[in-house]
Amino acid sequence: MKATPRTIDGVEVIKLDGKITIGSGDQQLREIITNALNAGKSKILLDMSGVTTIDSSGIGELVGSYTTVTNRGGKLKLLHLPAKLNELLHVTQLITVFEVYENEQEAVKSF
């Protein structure tokens, strides 16, 4: 998985590309979030548009990332959910946990 971060109005927008699956991307996601928090970035917007595959481990890491950021006083939100990821979050009711946006500008303003 590839992560491309940029900062917009104090919000760390991280575009994720590739797979977030067991043994490939799941631990990477944890490191990306930890590194952002350690760098003092607590407003995190994950752009999921480039995520090609995600499994239950990847979903678990998303949940873990949300908890980690929240526990550190920050906020983690999602942008551009691919349809299949959206369905996975719906069937597990995690869609009720995450704030999800389709528009980057609107997402950035929401922090």
Next chain:
Amino acid sequence: MQGNGNGERVEITISSRFENIELVQVIAEHLCENAGLDEDGTHWIGMAVREAVANAIKHGNKLDVRKKVNATFQLHDHQLEIRISDEGAGFDPGAIGDPLNPLNLMKTSGRGIFYMKTFMDQVQYSFVPGGGTSLLMTKNLAKGTGLASSKI
């Protein structure tokens, strides 16, 4: 792959490495595509297989690369039967909490079997003492298997 006129049977045995998961997933997806299943249905069955093989590698064989995971796919008419077997000590599926329970919602694990049950018609574990775990999953490909149409 063996074609006998009545269906297809495919078998693959892999060592317990996560990078081998995709090999098994791709076979499942090809079988579904060849059977005329739509893209969504194919995707969800592939994901159920991915979850099953990941569990066999991680929880069954405990990442021991000397231990194998065997997958067989049997397609007869529109009925797809998938069996995933490992060489681990087995586990109690009933001990895994319901991921939809609010108390479990924020857990970082425990959704794999739930997804399998969501995407497949039948998910059944059996355990052979000293002989590992065998998981049987079935799906009727004729029923229209996109997640949205079958489960939501």
